[in-house]
Ligand SMILES: O=C(O)CCC(=O)C(=O)O
């Protein structure tokens with residue numbers, strides 16, 4: 001993940017958002033088998049599946065409480081980010097879990113995955129029971145309040161398996177998540193493609209299906225009026241290349 005500018009998300013705030021609905025309700029990922037109700041979003045290579053009821057509110061509360069006890073977030077230099085040559089404190093907390101030997105490259109650091117906690121593993125099992133993919137790595141972001149955020153980026157590292165979605169589980173405070181097409185980032189726009197905003201609710205899962213991360217950047221903007229803690233777990237499949 002290469003976060004180019006943690007603050008450029010401010011530019012989005014005044015915009016109006018277009019909701020894109022799946023008119024024909026065709027699942028993007030026809031391998032998703034479940035009784036759950038998935039919202040499918042397909043638009044200019046944006047390819048998302050969202051389920052707001054992945055976890056019951058009781059389970060969500062339990063997972064949140066357990067993760068608060070178990071997860072060890074990075075500290076010191078590893079909790080800093082370099083933006084245009086200057087070091088800043090990361091505007092959130094971050095931790096990496098996964099199969100032994102896997103690493104995560106972030107802002108010039110290579111962070112080894114800690115071995116699975118029982119809760120991070122239980123959530124991985126829940127996902128793997130629902131969708132036909134296997135995950136071996138999980139990046140956890142903890143947003144302490146509405147001032148914490150993640151800047152616009154793509155998760156397009158070559159180590160990520162390009163056939164497996166990134167599965168993003170949200171717990172706690174709901175927050176907006178914003179997608180912006182790569183062709184709409186420069187000042188001299190060649191094309192007009194509307195950004196897409198989705199509310200990530202407590203207990204939900206969002207699948208960022210291929211090729212979303214090739215074409216679209218995403219961010220979690222500051223929302224000062226939403227003060228609660230949010231924990232996000234992105235399950236990924238890393239392959240050696
Ligand atoms: O917090 C989120 O919902 C997403 C975090 C994210 O984009 C990432 O970890 O790459």
Ligand SMILES: [Fe+2]
Nearest residue numbers: 153154155218
């Ligand atoms: Fe991301």
